[in-house]
Amino acid sequence: MSANELSGRAALVTGGSRGIGAAIARRLAANGASVALTYVNGEEQARAVVDGIKSGGGSAIAIKADNRDAAAIEKAVDDTVAAFGRLDILVNSAGIWRAAPLETMSLTDFDETMEVNLRAPFIASKAASAYMGEGGRIISIGSNLAERVTDANLTAYSTSKAALVGLTKALARDLGPRGITANVVHPGSTDTDMNPQGGPHAEHQRRKMATPRFGDANDIAGMVAWLAGPEGRFVTGAALTIDGGANA
Secondary structure: OOOOOOOOOEEEEOOOOOHHHHHHHHHHHHOOOEEEEEEOOOHHHHHHHHHHHHHOOOOEEEEEOOOOOHHHHHHHHHHHHHHHOOOOEEEEOOOOOOOOOOOOOOHHHHHHHHHHHHHHHHHHHHHHHOOOOOOOEEEEEOOHHHOOOOOOOOHHHHHHHHHHHHHHHHHHHHHHHHOOEEEEEEEOOEOOOOOOOOOOOHHHHHOOOOOOOOEOHHHHHHHHHHHHOHHHOOOOOOEEEEOOOOOO
């Protein structure tokens, strides 16, 4: 993949201050894109990602935006366009995890999961697509647990990620005539601070995989970068799983 294949393009990565989102922001910048990333509480982490991109010769900004706040999401899109003059790539990476038995899952937790994992990508995609032209890309980060619910207590999370697939397919239909693609990437167990490969539940997860190791956030970023680049231009409405064979 060419290091400058995204040159002249601008991207917004929600939840880009850490983990998979940060890896995606860095990878898109390394491939030549100007990158805006959003954060909620991790201002220091967000600044570190931005500074790292700038020190490598790239262009990046950090925007504080809570994915539960529709106006903040829309403003983040507008701020990206104001900073870079355009918006070509949206990556809906921000997400939350709420796990509990059905009988104790609160309506508040369920609603918040839908707000962040499903409603926010809809809002961001609607706002971003208004600025996108031919070659625009909308890429959402789902979960392999959308396709196969391998454990209990995932009512809210798996529902939100499965619904994200439906949203993505609908976006592909609505935006395809304008030359804009929409896809979802389903990571499996990935080594991040939210789910470390040395954590208490890691071995349980590894036992499910055909390749019994956690993924690296850069593995996911590579898939996103491919979809965002010229070689991904004919892929739309797709759900691409990258989980070490856990769902095989």
